[in-house]
Amino acid sequence: MAKAIPSRSENYSEWYNELIKKADLAENSAVRGCMVIKPxxxxxxxxxxxxxxxxFKExxxxxxxxxxxxxKSFLSKEASHVEGFAKECAVVTHYRLKNAEDGSGVIVDPEAKLEEELIVRPTSETVIWSTYKNWIQSYRDLPLLINQWANVVRWEMRTRIFLRTAEFLWQEGHTAHATAEEAEAETRQMLDVYxxxxxxxxxVPVVRGSKTPSERxxxxxxxxxxxxxMQDGKALQAGTSHFLGQNFAKAFDVQFLNKxxxxxxxxxxxxxVSTRLMGALIMAHSDDDGLVLPPKLAPIQVVIVPIYRSxxxxxxISAKVKPLLQELRKAGISVKYDDSDANKPGWKFAEYELRxxxxxxxxxxxxxxxxxxEIARRDLKTKETVxxxxxxxxxxNLLDDIQQTIYNKALKFRQENTFKVDTFEEFQEQIEKGGFLLAHWDGTAETEEAIKDATKATIRCIPFDQEPEEGVDIYSGKPSKGRVVFARAY
Amino acid sequence: MAKAIPSRSENYSEWYNELIKKADLAENSAVRGCMVIKPxxxxxxxxxxxxxxxxFKExxxxxxxxxxxxxKSFLSKEASHVEGFAKECAVVTHYRLKNAEDGSGVIVDPEAKLEEELIVRPTSETVIWSTYKNWIQSYRDLPLLINQWANVVRWEMRTRIFLRTAEFLWQEGHTAHATAEEAEAETRQMLDVYxxxxxxxxxVPVVRGSKTPSERxxxxxxxxxxxxxMQDGKALQAGTSHFLGQNFAKAFDVQFLNKxxxxxxxxxxxxxVSTRLMGALIMAHSDDDGLVLPPKLAPIQVVIVPIYRSxxxxxxISAKVKPLLQELRKAGISVKYDDSDANKPGWKFAEYELRxxxxxxxxxxxxxxxxxxEIARRDLKTKETVxxxxxxxxxxNLLDDIQQTIYNKALKFRQENTFKVDTFEEFQEQIEKGGFLLAHWDGTAETEEAIKDATKATIRCIPFDQEPEEGVDIYSGKPSKGRVVFARAY
Incomplete structure (x- = not known):
């Protein structure tokens, strides 16, 4: 039987693309950089x-x-914010189409030009803080703890399904607090939630830490x-939580009477966090036979396939299975009984493995x-008769075990692919093989940039659990007090 | 105590606006025609x-x-579709901003003009049918039963929170079938779901029916x-289900091999259906003291207010209430115990009435x-000690009773404000007082248009339960075989 998808070792990138396609997860749409997320x-x-x-609600x-x-004027109110987003935003300039006078079809009506252009939100700090100004007068109105599930648009030049798309789905939390301490605690709390x-x-095991100033x-x-x-040793940023200080409050004049x-x-x-997490989920666990899903996020946790000749x-078989279906559902397990006769059991096995x-x-x-x-587990591909x-x-019990086993496997992989490196030579050699590189950094943006230019590796984070250790920057040789995490990243 | 909001009889329109504001439901945003939906x-x-x-899932x-x-070219593929939406769509023409050379701020970068303009979806038939072309080859791929929760934009000139906004939230189902009969059955099934x-x-009791051709x-x-x-006797279209025939399949060349x-x-x-339903919910039940919510949709079903002097x-009181809270929650009832000392009981009573x-x-x-x-019900404003x-x-039991009572009240109101009229004079007189007018119509778009121009009333629907009855059109005097529902509408 021909393999459904390329193997990871053959072509990791093609494996990812084909898996997404064959497992019916998503596809590119006719609109540049925008994806269709399939059922x-x-x-x-x-x-x-x-x-x-x-x-979030808890x-x-x-x-x-x-x-x-x-x-447009809102986006511009916070200087570094507009600097960060101006280069990649979709701009609405008109509000009407009309029939071309020469009969060539429908065109933008030049008379329907907006006085002020509108940006399709790349993120909502500006429009939200302009609203918070009216909602916050006193410390009694604080904290304000709000989340939004939404689509956002960033006009990326190179896109990749789930990982980097022009439009993506996400949630964005936006909170307002009376003190810096409270806001900082919230920032950390939400990172911990992620x-x-x-x-x-x-x-998926994750390293928690702070970004360097240039990656903020x-x-x-x-x-x-x-x-x-990920399984190719590259890093994927899976969630971020920002302490905004008083920057947006100042940009939008959001003041309050304190105690x-x-x-x-x-x-x-x-x-x-965004639909990027879908990419992380796929790349962290899946194998050459297709998707491997942790049971807690699997839409179908158990599939039952009857094997019959008449x-x-x-x-x-169905008479025996029906009460089991009820019992499993009652226990909160999502189960599918695939008794369709359109496909043979072998085809079904491959299909559910793929999914x-x-x-x-x-x-x-x-x-x-x-x-x-016969009971088979997808992650280890073992089966037994019980x-x-x-x-x-x-x-x-098996679902719990699979959840834990998948996590342990990913953790072990990360541990085996995390290296302490102490010279730039070692660094250059190891980065080609992938993995997280724990190395000393002198804390300057110059060195960070130079290493990035030379190796395509970025500082993923200054980990919270960084151990104090005297050392010297692998590139500049200047003193450093601890190691940071370098990697190539998605 | 001053009234929190204007009464319905004073100014129905202001009552609606103020209620939405005071009950913390939503507000207009800084962006023309777009609303902020508050928590x-x-x-x-x-x-x-x-x-x-x-x-939908069931x-x-x-x-x-x-x-x-x-x-833009997709929107144009179905002729009557583009005709319907071209006049009110937001158009993206550029994908980047830049700093103006004269230092005047951030401007649209003229070099970042899109080759083809993009329309912010007013509805998604076109983009979805262009996708379905690749998903459907044979009758085995059908039916395709898909729904999407999304935001859409229609550049309305006159907007009103929840009822008519430039951006709104909705769900849009898009299904594909092998036969006209199946598609028609689906159209009707989903109307029945609504x-x-x-x-x-x-x-909210509703009349089910078909739109006239000109309202399709x-x-x-x-x-x-x-x-x-609604309580002012006007009609509100609360949901629509469309039989598309093969129109979009033909526009996007979606063919399949049948059996x-x-x-x-x-x-x-x-x-x-859309966030417009929020407007319907508010206007159907609420009173001069604020919102009246059916228990099944109330975020807080029960509030408990302690009255204490020390x-x-x-x-x-709290010791007595705590176990009750647990018991209610266990029974699936959402309950809030408001023991905050920031406000007096009277203030709290008014606040929860408003909400x-x-x-x-x-x-x-x-x-x-x-x-x-003491137990008080919001709908009838009665209370008793139990x-x-x-x-x-x-x-x-009380929650069930409130749900039913609210429905019965709305149904009685509709019955009392539904009138059979047989002359245009009667029609003109009655339409000023509001309500649904059951009148004979000759079936022509001309008469429909003339009545609309003269009275601002439209044919809301040809009801499914229309009784066969020989009659004459109230306006044209031409023959008719049954009455349709006329009303002024939101």
């Missing part, structure tokens, strides 16, 4: 959304919705991030006789 | 979304996501709708002694 891919994203949304946040469009989600739901969000005083390692009855500017944070046999369904049950005539069933009785509990 | 308003919308989404639909942008949602969740969706062969009556192995064009439907009393919380409990020192609690024991069951 199966979207159902995974919905599970992510639900889990994250619950976590930490006291509410959802709201702000306009898609941002007046890390928990990545590790406990996506089964445009308009932030500090950017915290989680960084994950001492004095006017002060409000402190802000913003934080977001309608009668199918009837007997990353964590557990597959197969049941044939002999199983009926023996009161057994008693039909007690299946629900067995499956529950 | 409390959004939490109602989220409840609507969840209920609808569950219904009827076999999956969610997906398609691009925000539509190439009607069920409106009646059972929103407690641009590109549809038939448009079905549900029409609700007879012949190539044929695919049959389509589309259907949608910290000690508050402690005693439409269906049930309010108040508990004071005497209640503690007597083992009672035993504390057995409260959970009492509240469950």
């Amino acid at each position: 199966y891919g979207f159902s995974i994203w919905e599970k992510m959304q639900r889990a994250l949304d619950d976590m 930490t006291g946040h509410s959802n709201a919705y702000f306009p898609l469009f941002i007046p 890390a928990t989600f990545a590790e406990e739901w996506m089964a 969000f445009a308009g932030a005083n500090d950017t915290l991030c989680i960084e994950a390692m 001492q009855n004095q006017l002060d500017y409000v402190w802000g944070t913003s934080w977001g 309608e009668e046999q199918l009837g007997q 990353g369904v964590p557990v597959r049950l197969a049941m044939g005539a002999r199983d009926l006789e023996n009161g057994t069933v 008693p039909f009785d007690g299946l629900t509990e067995r499956i529950q | 409390y308003g959004f939490s109602i919308w989220e409840k609507m979304q969840r209920a609808l989404d569950d219904m 009827t076999g639909h999956s969610n997906a996501y398609f691009p925000l942008f539509i190439p 009607a069920t949602f409106a009646e059972e969740w929103m407690a 969706f641009a590109g549809a062969n038939d448009t079905l709708c549900i029409e609700a009556m 007879q192995n012949q190539l044929d064009y695919v049959w389509g439907t589309s259907w949608g 910290e000690e009393q508050l402690g005693q 439409g919380v269906p049930v309010r409990l108040a508990m004071g020192a005497r209640d503690l002694e007597n083992g009672t609690v 035993p504390f024991d057995g409260l959970t069951e009492r509240i469950q």
